[in-house]
Amino acid sequence: MKINNVILQFTAKFVFFIIFFFAVHIFFAGHYTPGGGFVGGLVTASAIVLLIIAFDLNTVQKLLPINYIYVVAVGLILALGTAAFSMFVGEPFFTHFFDYFYLPLFGKTSLHTAALFDLGVYLVVVGVTMTIIQTIGEDE
Amino acid sequence: MNNFLLLPILIPFFFGMILLFGQKKLGYQRITTLLGLMISIICAFALMLNVNQNGPQIVTFGNWPVPFGITMVSDMVSALLVLTTLVLAFFIVWYGFGSIGKERERFFYYPGVMFIVTGVNGAFTTGDIFNLFVFFEVLLMASYLLIVLGGEKAQLRESIKYILINVISSALFVITVAYLYSVVGTLNMADISVKIAEINQPGIVTVIAVLFLMVFGMKAAIFPLYFWLPSAYAAPPIPVLALFGALLTKVGVYAIMRTYTLFFTHDLAYTHELLLILSILTIVAGSIGALAHFDVKQIIIYNIVIAVGVILFGVAQMNEAALEGAVFYLIHDMIIKAALFMLIGIIIYVTGTTNLRKMGGLMGNYPALGWFYLIAALGLAGVPPLSGFIGKLLIVQGGFQAGNVWTSIFILASSLVVLLSVIRIFIYAFWGEQGQLSSTMNKSTYNLLFFPTIGLVLVSILYGVGTEIIQPFMNEASKVLSDPSIYSDAVLKGGK
Numbered sequence: 001m002k003i004n005n006v007i008l009q010f011t012a013k014f015v016f017f018i019i020f021f022f023a024v025h026i027f028f029a030g031h032y033t034p035g036g037g038f039v040g041g042l043v044t045a046s047a048i049v050l051l052i053i054a055f056d057l058n059t060v061q062k063l064l065p066i067n068y069i070y071v072v073a074v075g076l077i078l079a080l081g082t083a084a085f086s087m088f089v090g091e092p093f094f095t096h097f098f099d100y101f102y103l104p105l106f107g108k109t110s111l112h113t114a115a116l117f118d119l120g121v122y123l124v125v126v127g128v129t130m131t132i133i134q135t136i137g138e139d140e
Numbered sequence: 141m142n143n144f145l146l147l148p149i150l151i152p153f154f155f156g157m158i159l160l161f162g163q164k165k166l167g168y169q170r171i172t173t174l175l176g177l178m179i180s181i182i183c184a185f186a187l188m189l190n191v192n193q194n195g196p197q198i199v200t201f202g203n204w205p206v207p208f209g210i211t212m213v214s215d216m217v218s219a220l221l222v223l224t225t226l227v228l229a230f231f232i233v234w235y236g237f238g239s240i241g242k243e244r245e246r247f248f249y250y251p252g253v254m255f256i257v258t259g260v261n262g263a264f265t266t267g268d269i270f271n272l273f274v275f276f277e278v279l280l281m282a283s284y285l286l287i288v289l290g291g292e293k294a295q296l297r298e299s300i301k302y303i304l305i306n307v308i309s310s311a312l313f314v315i316t317v318a319y320l321y322s323v324v325g326t327l328n329m330a331d332i333s334v335k336i337a338e339i340n341q342p343g344i345v346t347v348i349a350v351l352f353l354m355v356f357g358m359k360a361a362i363f364p365l366y367f368w369l370p371s372a373y374a375a376p377p378i379p380v381l382a383l384f385g386a387l388l389t390k391v392g393v394y395a396i397m398r399t400y401t402l403f404f405t406h407d408l409a410y411t412h413e414l415l416l417i418l419s420i421l422t423i424v425a426g427s428i429g430a431l432a433h434f435d436v437k438q439i440i441i442y443n444i445v446i447a448v449g450v451i452l453f454g455v456a457q458m459n460e461a462a463l464e465g466a467v468f469y470l471i472h473d474m475i476i477k478a479a480l481f482m483l484i485g486i487i488i489y490v491t492g493t494t495n496l497r498k499m500g501g502l503m504g505n506y507p508a509l510g511w512f513y514l515i516a517a518l519g520l521a522g523v524p525p526l527s528g529f530i531g532k533l534l535i536v537q538g539g540f541q542a543g544n545v546w547t548s549i550f551i552l553a554s555s556l557v558v559l560l561s562v563i564r565i566f567i568y569a570f571w572g573e574q575g576q577l578s579s580t581m582n583k584s585t586y587n588l589l590f591f592p593t594i595g596l597v598l599v600s601i602l603y604g605v606g607t608e609i610i611q612p613f614m615n616e617a618s619k620v621l622s623d624p625s626i627y628s629d630a631v632l633k634g635g636k
Contacts, residue, residue, distance in 0.1 A: 073160035080154060087143045093150075094201040 005054065012054035019047035027122060028115075037118035041125025048126075049133060057137050068130040075123025082117040144190070145197045145214035147183040148222045149261045152176055152229075156254030164246050170237060173250045177230040177257075184223040191219045192613060196620070196630040198267070207331040211631055213267035216617035217467060221264045221394060224471050228386050228478045229257045231596045235482050236379035238588030239489065244289050244377070252289065255282035256383065263391050267631055269320065270327045272395065273313050276359070280306050283388060286380045287372070298375035305368045309358035316351040323348065330631035333402045333624045341406035349404035349411045353396065353418075360392025362452065363421040366445050370429065373444075374437050378485030381437070385444050386478035390470060393448055397455050397466065401621045402628075408458055416456035420547055422449030423554045430561035434496045436484045436569075439561050440477070443520065446558055447473040453551055454535040462538020464618035469531030475600045476520050476527060480562070482593040483513050487569055489589060492578030496568040500575030509590070510570040512597050517566055519600050521559035527604035 023043035030036030052060045086095035098112040155176030162168045191197055196215040200206055214222070233253060240249060259279025266272050284306075288299040321327060323344055324335040336345055354365070361369045373384055396415075404411050426445030433439050451473065454466030486509060491499050503510045515526065522528030532555065539548030569575075603610065620626050 069160055069163075073157050076157045076160075077154075080150070080157065084150065087146075092199050092201060092203050093143055093146050095203045 009054045012050050016047050016051055019050065020044060023047065027118065030118060031112060031114060037121030038125055041122040042129065044122070044126050045129035045133070048130060052133070052137070057134065061134075066130075068127040068134065071123050071127030072131070073127075075120045075125075075127060077120075078123065079117050079120025082113055082120065085113070142197045143199055144183070145187055145199060145212060145265065148180050148187060148226060149212075149258055149265060151180045151183060152226075152254045152261070153258040156251045156258060159251040159254060160248070163248065166242065166245055169245060169250045170233075173233050173254065174230065176254065177226055177233065180257075181223070181226045181230060184219070184226050187214060188216075188219040188223050188613070191216055192616060196627065198631055206632055207326055207328045210271050211267040211328055211330070212265050213330070213627070213631055214265055215620045215627060215630070216613060217394075217397075217620060218264040220467065220471060220613060220617060221390075221474075222261045224474050225257060225260050225264070225387055227599065228474060228596075229253060229383070231592045231599075232379050232382050232386075232478060232482070234592040234595075235382070235485070235589060238585045239485060240377055240379050241290070247289060248285065249289060252282050252285040253383065255279075256286065256387070258282075260387050260391055264394060267329050268327050269317055269329055269332065272329075273310070273317060276313065276391070277310065279388065279391065280310070283384065286383070287376050289380075290377065292375070294375045298372045301368055302372040305358065305372075309355055312351070312358075313355045316348060316355055319351065320345075320348050328631070329398070329402060330628035333628045334632065336403055337406065337624075341404065345404065346407050346410055349399070349407075350414065352399050352404075353411075353415065356392045356395040356399070357418070358392070359389065360396060360448050360452075361389050361422075361445055362418050362448060363425045363445075366422065366425065366448075369445065370438055370441050373441050374435075378481060378488070381441075382478045382481035382485070385441065385481055386474045389444055389448060390474055393451050393470060396452060397470075397621065400455055401458070401463065402624045405458070405624060412456045412458055415452055416544065416547065419449045419452035419456055420550060422446070422452070423551070427554060427557040427561075431557065435494045436487060436496060436565055437494050439496075439565060440480050440484055443480075443558060443561065444477060446554065447477070450532065450535065450551060450554070453547070454531075454538060457535070457538040457542040457544065458622070459538050459541055460618050460622045461534050461541060463621045464614050465531050465534025465536075465538055467531075467617045467621070468534060468614050469528070472519075472527040472531050472600070472603060475596065475603060476516060479516050479593065479596040479600055480520060482589070482596060483509070483516055484565070486586070486589050486593060487513075487565075490578060490581055490586070491569070491576050492580070493576055496565060498576045499569040500572040501570070502575075503570040504574070508594075510566070512594060513570070514566055515601065516597050517559070517562035519604060520562055522555050523559075525604050525607075527600045529604065530607045 023040045026035040026043060027037060027040030030040070048060065083094045087093055096112065096114045098110055100108055100110050103109050155172060159169060159172055191214055196213055198211060198213055200209040200211045202209055256279050259275050259282060262275035262278060263272055266275055284299065284303055287302055288295055320332065324332050326332055326335060358365045373381055400411065400415060423446050426442050426449060429442035430439050430446060433442065451466050451470050454462045454469060488494055490502065490506065493499065519526035519528050522532045536548045536551055539551065
């Protein structure tokens, strides 16, 4: 018997974006206040999991045809690259750089290389979480 | 500040990442892995020469001032171990081409190897006790992958045990680090060394020392915490077994060596006496296992346990001769264990069985294999001029200097048991009537397995014959171990 989950599917389409943008917010909040790549990644993964629950694994894989292992690899390379960048300019590994810029709309903004590292963490967390969930889900 | 010492850690890490792409392309996977290890070996060798000339190399992450940031310290001990690790990984990966199987190669075997090397090298290099835990986790994560990869029944059974043991010991590790932090208020290993010396190691620090011995002893397989090792190590295929047997237990041994020479040096009568007793019991337990089994894998696996006991006996003496012997023996044991596992891997491949009773008469068809096995076996037992001799000699010399006459004689006697256990394989497998032979064996795979093995046996012979050349490096290493102030001064005063 097929369950009627119209309401869940309809809501999930909206709630996915709400959760996703909240994840982006948490990600950028991360440097000075609680948040960051790890939590942002988990929240994003939970948004995708909501889609998987509302629809099913195959539909979501068609919707987001991503090989999550590549996401992990790209995240790792980004994180390592940010950390290793300082080696090439003669500073110890993991030294970070930041400065203040005046951007249109945003005004005075601090741009930080740590955010790139955090983006790497974000990708790794999304990739690992989704790989685990997909692998377990497929076995049914 | 010198970022160069990070390269032997970062290069395998980077190559592990790019190996995550192109999962199914075997040629790409194999060549990239060997290339990555080759570059790392060159860097590690250059690092070793640099450390020899300029003393310990320091870098503190993120440009933080020294006791606060995470410091990486490459002294002679860690530089030697890092180089050995990479050389062994190179030969084991090469050997794996012929025996690991295409299925595993397509399923992230090579990234697993690269990440395990990253973790092992990181653990050897780090100068921060909590960071040591992090690198332990890195190598354990990769080892979980390698032990279960392939999904055979025995592997699944043993991997559950293996993960459980390691999760428990990791939890204990964090708790112990927290205890230590609450007493001395720092995580930097050099700083801990100075702080413990200042408060003159009260009873609580001795308790923490014993807890550390438990945590690292679980990984290093000392008595009575070795119970998980023989069955867990026997489950994965030979290249993974060689990697685990040569590297993983040695990380635990290194951690004991480091903490017991750098931190807990003020109550030798308790901590090092305990270490001495446990090391003797470890040798006894290992010897019984090595003589009792008729399974070639188990015999060599129990020899790991014996060697751990011998090295820790050297650490327990806490004088320069014994520590030099311990470093000598540690590196000898890493090389020779990898070589022996590779050799018995070939024997198993040729005969199709691990049971000694079914083997026999291989000398007729495979004389070269027989002679190389004999050389490796004699090297393991420490017959001069092969590689095990000088390490054991120095350990026993240190034992006599420290006044532990009877236990030193016991160490010498244990060599006979080691010799007996490995010669038994030689006698059963190579002499006598023609035993069982595998029907699926082909000559080109045999050669693919044989050449890296010979290479590693030759490395071990060079290590023994070239003692004269290696000795200054070892001497440097033992100085750092026997005088903790060299290490802490280099980090706290020179680490700018």
